[in-house]
Amino acid sequence: MTIETFRIAVLPGDGIGHEVMAPTLALLDAACARAGGLTLSHETLPAGAVCWRDTGAALPAATMAAARAADAILLAAMGDPAIRYPDGTEIAPQLDLRFDLGLYAGVRPVKPIPGVRIPLADPRAREMDFVVLRESTEGLFASRGRGTVENDARASDTMVITRAVSERLFDFAFALARSRRDKGGRNLVTCVDKANVFTSFAFFRRVFDERAAAHPDVRAAHAYVDAMALDFVRRPWELDVLPTENMFGDILSDLGAGLMGGLGYAPSADIGDEHAVFQPCHGSAPDIAGRGLANPTAMILSGAMMLEWLGERHGSARAARAGGLLRAAVDAAFAPGQLVTAEHGGAAGTAAVATAVGEALAAA
Numbered sequence: 001m002t003i004e005t006f007r008i009a010v011l012p013g014d015g016i017g018h019e020v021m022a023p024t025l026a027l028l029d030a031a032c033a034r035a036g037g038l039t040l041s042h043e044t045l046p047a048g049a050v051c052w053r054d055t056g057a058a059l060p061a062a063t064m065a066a067a068r069a070a071d072a073i074l075l076a077a078m079g080d081p082a083i084r085y086p087d088g089t090e091i092a093p094q095l096d097l098r099f100d101l102g103l104y105a106g107v108r109p110v111k112p113i114p115g116v117r118i119p120l121a122d123p124r125a126r127e128m129d130f131v132v133l134r135e136s137t138e139g140l141f142a143s144r145g146r147g148t149v150e151n152d153a154r155a156s157d158t159m160v161i162t163r164a165v166s167e168r169l170f171d172f173a174f175a176l177a178r179s180r181r182d183k184g185g186r187n188l189v190t191c192v193d194k195a196n197v198f199t200s201f202a203f204f205r206r207v208f209d210e211r212a213a214a215h216p217d218v219r220a221a222h223a224y225v226d227a228m229a230l231d232f233v234r235r236p237w238e239l240d241v242l243p244t245e246n247m248f249g250d251i252l253s254d255l256g257a258g259l260m261g262g263l264g265y266a267p268s269a270d271i272g273d274e275h276a277v278f279q280p281c282h283g284s285a286p287d288i289a290g291r292g293l294a295n296p297t298a299m300i301l302s303g304a305m306m307l308e309w310l311g312e313r314h315g316s317a318r319a320a321r322a323g324g325l326l327r328a329a330v331d332a333a334f335a336p337g338q339l340v341t342a343e344h345g346g347a348a349g350t351a352a353v354a355t356a357v358g359e360a361l362a363a364a
């Protein structure tokens with residue numbers, strides 16, 4: 001049997017990044033072994049706030065080159081409020097990666113894990129399964145590092161929405177809804193904007209309508225971001241694919257993470273036409289770093305998303321199977337309801353969760 005190998009650039013970053021990355025790499029290797037005929041060759045690379053403090057570069061050129069050359073990039077968390085640029089902003093090279101590699105589609109799935117406590121009491125909430133699709137290269141974040149303060153009296157940042165990126169985002173959204181439809185999805189794409197107030201969002205919505213017309217087999221709808229925030233709490237089980245601007249997506253994806261139990265459970269992928277980064281929605285959590293309390297589930301599920309994406313991109317049934325096995329192992333570990341993470345006041349820290357998922361994988 002020939003062995004398939006994918007090259008993975010591994011960026012643990014800062015804080016709990018290292019703590020959640022180490023067990024995830026072991027589980028990814030175990031899932032590949034279980035799928036058979038598949039290996040990952042991972043190269044760990046420096047980047048982040050500590051890297052900037054120690055070397056003067058937050059994302060060294062060699063790291064960037066290795067990331068570009070890899071089949072996929074696995075990133076944990078970067079940043080540290082105690083280490084800042086001279087202007088007071090935090091070191092966030094994960095944002096540079098998204099811009100430099102053109103990772104316009106920020107995929108943030110919101111789907112509760114069986115057995116994990118969620119905040120909504122309505123039983124229908126357990127059925128929620130939707131995706132915040134955060135545009136990740138422009139919007140208000142286009143102004144990052146370019147905002148101005150005039151005479152200490154007036155500050156401004158400028159939002160940028162381009163036709164080229166919006167079209168790609170919406171086409172990605174319709175393709176995603178189509179692939180989810182095949183697995184029981186609602187076949188619905190809802191553009192989330194503020195088109196009633198801002199010219200840029202009216203343009204965003206107009207481009208959405210144009211692309212919707214090109215995908216007549218998928219239902220299309222609109223929602224204002226404020227109404228959507230309410231719907232996240234009121235009827236999240238009716239949502240499907242939600243393309244939105246960068247800043248709105250940043251906020252809504254944290255709300256989505258809360259709906260599925262907290263940041264420690266929420267995976268994500270930032271996907272472009274040539275590259276993709278997989279990382280949990282959470283940051284480096286300096287408040288719990290070094291204590292073994294970090295929940296590695298979001299990182300593990302981001303790894304599963306990576307395997308599934310590799311499977312689709314390279315037509316690798318083994319990678320798709322390994323991703324499915326890892327995802328199923330997470331579900332099996334939590335389903336009995338005994339594994340309660342420290343995030344939820346339970347006893348299960350990083351090692352306990354990783355061990356439970358590893359055992360479920362071995363038993364699969």
Ligand code: ATP
Pocket residue numbers: 016078079263264265281282283284285286287288293294295296298343
């Ligand atoms: P960033 O702006 O870098 O995304 P953030 O402001 O969203 O970071 P986080 O570092 O994600 O902040 O932490 C927010 C809160 O969530 C903290 O209280 C942190 O301890 C908690 N948290 C984040 N990730 C985890 C995790 N994997 N397990 C447990 N708790 C977590």
